Structures are given as structure tokens and as C-alpha cells.
Amino acid sequence: MELAPEQEALRIAAVRRYDVLDTPPDGAFDRIAALAARLCDAPAATVAIVDTDRVWFKAAYGLTGVTQVGRDPGLCTSAILTDGPLVIPDTLQDPRARTHELVTGPPRARFYAAAPIVTRDGHHLGTVDVLDTVPRRITPEQAAALADLAALVMDALELRLSALRMLRVERELMVAEHAARERAERDRAEIAAYASTLQRTLLPPALPEVPGLEAACHYTTASVRDVGGDFYDVFPLSTGRWAFFLGDVSGRGAPAAALTSLIRYTLRTTALLEPDPCAVLRVLNSTLLSAHADGSRFCTLVFGTLAPDSAGGFAVTLAGGGHLPAYSLCPARRNGPDRAVARAEQVSLPGGMLVGALHQADFASRTVQLLPGEALFLYSDGIIEALTSRGARFGEAGLAAHLTHHAATNRALGASAIIDDLTGLLATFPTGPADDVALLALSASSTTPARAPSGASGTAHTSVPLTAKVWDPCAGPPDEGVRRSAGTKAPES
Template sequence: MAVCEYGPRRGASSATKDEQRRLDAVRRYAVLDTPADPVFDKIASLAARVFAAPMAMVAIVDSDRVWCKAAYGLGDVGEFPRAAGAWSLAVAHDGPRVLVDTRADAGPVAGLLVPGQLDVRFCAAAAITTPDGHQLGTVTVFDTCPRRPADDQLAALQELAALAMDELELRLAALHTVAAERERRADAERLARTLQRTLLPPTLPTVPGLDTAAAYHPASLDEIGGDFYDLFPLDDGRWAFFVGDVCGKGADAAALTSLTRYTLRAAAIYDPDPRTALANLDTVLKGEFQGDFQRFCTAVFGVLDAGADGSFTVTLAGGGHPPALAVRADGTVEPVSTAGGQLIGLLPEPQFVQASTLLAPGDALLLYTDGLIEARTANGHMLGEEGLARHLSAHTPRGADHLLATVHKLFTDLGTGVSDDTALLALSVPPRRTPQLAQETR
């Protein structure tokens, strides 16, 4: 762990030349003042989840400002003046930069970390470094209380910074080949649609006593996404399901998605315990992609157990995935939280968190990937988990099909604010047929 401290400085002339070369690299990657991007939004949100921290940022350091490519939990942060201490030190240091407690630090970093009046007490920053050694900015997490991060958290933060750099490299290469890509766009669209269909079940099976519905909302017609879902029977009469999202897009993401779906199905046959299924997937991914830290995913795996009264007990385990939402018969919306569950295929010994809920007659459960909650509203803010819950509460969806129709209406309202693929799975228990309802339906 590298705690923030101040070492010897190079000569002014050398430092000035190095800074100019670094700024040239920033310009070369053409990232400043570009629109919001779901990949970098996801990196920021994943960084926050790894640390269980309330705030995170992907920032690029310009000559006189810090420009925020993505922010999580920081509100409408666009850019702010470059502080002489904090960000200069962050981009001129090898390895993670950590401030355990800003109030205990008397150096120039303390108090200069984020704009506004946020009472930041802790931060950890990993540099986004080009292949030729220039540090463009940082992936940084913040907290309002002092803390000492674990080594695996800092390692994951460095990998997320490397992932940000890899994404910038990919986009730079794309700029050089855009003319050829335009010529192949029509063929690419057809190929992507065909391949995408092979990664999802063509139809959902019929579950006795349960209504089910699923949907896939692609953000692009010519790019293969990595979001997935499935629902299938277990040998003991129960049913298993999962929803998840692999890192990246394109052919590599498609291959990882296929492996993930197959592995989870096979794991459920071997041992349907939700946490065990995710642990088996984690083992397979790390064995298949040794040393490749871009091959990871988030997922929630669940088991349905029907009760004699028509209800279903749902047991879920989550690995870095947004919480499922239980929509009760009275219209209230409750998160089924698996907070603390960590990314699958990335950390040495990840933890997976389990939760249970009861779906009584009239209740429904919505599972989704983070393209939905990371969509941006008209004011430019991300929808978020609370925004999704408010939307569902306001529309009181009834049944799985109606629930997905309500979410589809939300996608329509968000319009161009939706910039990442989303997979949806809805499960609902039909309401009990009272004598009056039975009479009305005759």
C-alpha cells in the first residue's frame, strides 16, 4: 500500500519537458471534452463497488484543469481547476496513491481532491498510464471517513486504470480505421444481430405458477454486447436463473458471454447453491483467462423454490451486480441487496453475498444489467437505482409483461441518454383469484 508522501523532486526544466510530453499524450488520445461514455461510467462505478465507497471518478488531467470523464456519486461534476498538489502528485507517481485520512495530512494534497464542499477524508488513486509511460489521469475512489484499503482493492483499482487505458488505446486505433469501418458497417450490423441472438435463450421456459418475461435492449446495432440472462429447471424441481454483464464488447465479449452462460448452467447442475455457482464461475474465468484482467463479469444468480401457498422463495447471490428490485402487490418497490458481492474473475479471493426474499401472489422481481441505471436523464445525471425504483413505484406495474413494458417506456423516455446495452428478466407471481375477481372474469 502506498500512503501519500512526498519524495525528492526532479529539476524544473526536466519536469517541464516531461509535463509537456504528458500533455501531448493527452491531446493524442483526444479524450478531453468528449461525451459521456458507458465504459468509463462502468469503470467508475466498479471502482466504487470494489472499495464499497460512495464516490469514484475517472479523470483526465489537462494543463490547468481536471476534466471528469466519468463520476460515480459526485453529482454533476464536469471539470474543476487543477490543484497544485493533489492531481499533480497523482499523475506523477508509480503505483496507487493513497490518503488514509486527509485531516491527518498536512501536505498540499489534503483538501484539494474534489471540487465543492465535499468532506473527503479518504482517497485512493491509480494512474491511467500510456504504453510509453505518460500518465493521463487517474481512476480515484473517495470516502467521507478515514480508511485503510486492502491490497486486493488497490490491485483491482490499478487494473481498472489499466482497463481505462486499454479503452483509450482501442478508441485511438478506431480513429485510424473509421473509413474502412464505414464500408463494412452494413455487414457488421447483420453479423452483430445474428451473433447477439445466439448469446440469449430464444424463449423462456414455462415455470408452473410463475409468469416470466425477458428483454434485451441494445444500445448499438453494429456492436455485440456482453449482457445476458437465462432461466432453466433444476433436477430437484426448483428453477435457477441468472442475469449478468461481461466486460467489454465485440467478439471477445461474445466468447466470454458464451463461456459464462455455459459455466453457470453446468455449475447449477453440480451444486445449485447461488454463492457456490458464482465461485465456480470465478474459478473457470481465472483458469481460462490467466493474467488477462479484462475478462471478468458481474452477475446475480438465483434459485426459485415454489411454496404450497403459491408463493416463491427466491435466494440470490450477487457478484458486483446491481440489486434486484422486488415490486410488491401494493406497489412498493424494495431492493434485494447483494451489496458487497465482488467482481467475478478479477480478484484473488472474491466475496459473493447472498440474500433471500419471498414473492407472494401479486409480487414481481426485476433483474437488470447496469446499462439501465447508468442511462442519463434529461438533466444529464445517471438514472441510478433510486431513480429506477421511483419510476416503478410511480407506475405500479402488474405482472412480468407489464413490468417490462414499464421499463420499455422508461427506455423510450430516456432516449439518447441510453448508451449501453441492458438485459432484463422479470418474474411475477399471479395474484390470487378472489371470488369477486373470478366472477368478473367470466
């Protein structure tokens, strides 16, 4: 008797479902085979799975070197056709069993008893069986024990299948999670590249050469994946005059980038037509309110113009739009009638209001002298809001003290040295700035020839080695590494 082809196909599909064929030894099944042999007082026992053309032993007790046999009728192949235990007291007396290779060859089995391993949906996968070399019988209790052991094998196979399914699900989840991480990393990299490229378009790649002036700048963005809100620029006006500004827009990201672009364009074009810095800010105020009538998109900034002074240095006119005050740095003068101690003083612009917030905004201006050996320093609030190694805000007092110390330890103040000093300081802050940092320093050399700018100078754009927070407009995106370039004075005649 054999199963119908369609039933056999379903049975083989069930065997494949449990994925047990040709798997390594398993202690649970080995113990069941050994227990079957002890319960039936037999020298050999197996846990067998019947495949399409073979009988494979998941466990074999007392059968040395035997892992599988052909699918000949008489023993396992016949046992899976029964609904209960199959007992063959003498294999040589059974017409089908007498030709089986386990009977005709080692171990020369003369007794065989087996119980089928049955799935929940009724398919017989194989057997738990015992063999002996002499004819004999087993008791009904022993036959029932074989059936119980076959049920235990089925339970173990179900647990193993559940574990395999869980492993597959976990593996699929891990693969999906890995793919999602890779997608997220690609997205972050693309966002960072986009932000870096967009940020680069909003800041000057190099500052122009201004005769008799050294200019240096620095920019650190708080996030490589977002466009910062700080900006600065230095650009020529009429012959012998230049303009500069540094500021901070409201918000971050693409809206801040659009606002920054509008501000830079408006300042550059208006400054060519309006010699008064306050008038420039009034035009910018109207422009921003025209674009955002509710005053929700505004900025703070310091705007200034430079004009060479015949006595040396520059006359600097500053207009404030609600921004932090600039600093005037003077070294110690030890000779002559103007002997004085080094100092770093705020250049306050009282009354200056936010630009783009109110239609009737008022702006204040002030003219100061930038003498040879002196410097002017502008900054955004990221540096004073940063936390020092002691966990305290650096603050205005800390910045003033640091600039004063720099002025006291340098006989002539150079813009590049000031920026290098401050970026070195930023590198000591353990967490880095929580907000963008923009720095701009201008210093006058000993002579100031009155001639037009002749191209880009070697102005320093520096970057501090902060963890994944630094973006240097001259050094490229953050993944290119931290770069530093030394500032160079404009040539003197």
C-alpha cells in the first residue's frame, strides 16, 4: 500500500516545511532516541524522516555510522502508512521487511517497532522506532510510549519551526532596518550636501582685497544638515570705498536661506546707490516687509562702510539693526604722547531696531576711526551662547575679556590672528556652539594707499575641529575634513 501521488506530494511539502532534513545533530532528538531504546529495552532506536527517495535519521542510537537508508518498504516507509504503532516481531517472517537493507545487512534487525510522527494537519513525516537483533515483542505500554515519544518529536519540530520563523522574521527585520539605516544615511548625506551647497552660495567664497586692510572671517554652522541663519560680506562700492555687514536672520533651513539671499542682494545693490548706512537699512526694512507684511521674517545686522583716511587707517561708519555691538580693539601704545593700555571696547549703536519687523523702524549710525594697528570685530550670538568647559555660557563678559587679553598680548592687531585666536577658543568648548557662529574681523595696516581693489586677497576663512558641526565656506562640505588657511595682508605701497 502506498499514498496517492497527490497525498504524497502534500506529505513531502510538510517535510520541507519543517526544514529538518540534513540538519546537524540535535540533543533533544538524540535524547528521545535513547529514551525509546531504554523504554523498549532495545539496543538501537532512531528518529527517522521519510524523504522522497530516502529515510534520513535525525537521531540514531546504537547505529554506528548510519545516517540514512534507501526508501525501501517494510520498516519506516511502511510505518508512516499506519495510524498507530507498527510492530514486526520477526522481520524475516514479514514479506516486505525481510528484504530491507537494515535486515539483510548491519545491524541485521530481526525485530522492529515504530510510531509515526504526525503533523497537526495529519501528515506523517517519519517515525520513532526501535530495532533489535533477535525476534521479540513489546508490551502495549511500550507501544504507547513510542507513540508519546513520536508526539514529543512533533512538539520539538513545531518549536523548532517557530524559532526558525522568528529568526527569519528577525533577519528580515534586520535587513529592512539596515536598508532603512542606509537610506536614512544617504538622505542625511544628501541633506548635508544640499545644506552645504546652499550655505556656500550665501557666504562669500573669499573676501576682496582692500588696500591697507586685512580682513578675516569664520563660519561654523550648528548643524551640517541645515542651512544656518548667520551671514556676512565685504564688497567694493565706489573707488576707495567698501561696505561690509554681518547679521543673523530669524529661523533656519530653506526659509532662512531665501531670506538671507534677499538681504544680501538688497544690501549690495542699495549700498551702491545710498551712501548713508541708515538709509541702506531703511530700504532693507521696507523690502523685507514687502515680502512678509506680518513682520515674521526679520534679521539683525551691523552694516558699515569703509573709507581711507588721509592720516592713515579708515573712517568706519556703522549702522545697527538690533544686532550685537561691534568691538574696537586697540593694542597697548608704549611710546609717544598717545601712550595707552590695550583695550577692547564695544561700539554701541543705541536705538537700532530689528530689520523687517516694524514699518516705522528707526536705525542709528556712528563713525569711528580704524587706526593702523587697530581692529574692528563683528560677531553673531552663537559664540557668546556657547558653553565653556566649565558648563557656563561664554557670554559677553567672557568675549570682552578674551578680546582684551588678545589686544594686550599683541603689539599690532591683525584680523587673521584675531579669528585664529577665537576659532582656537571655540575648539576648547566641549559640545561646540549650539547656534551658528559668524565672525568678521577688519584690521588696518600701517599705510592705506587710496586705490581701487585689485581682486581677491588671501583672507582667512578658518574652521575649528568640532565634531560634525563645522562648515567652512572655503574648505567645502564637512566630510572633506577640517581645513585652515592663513590670512594674508593686502599689499602695501
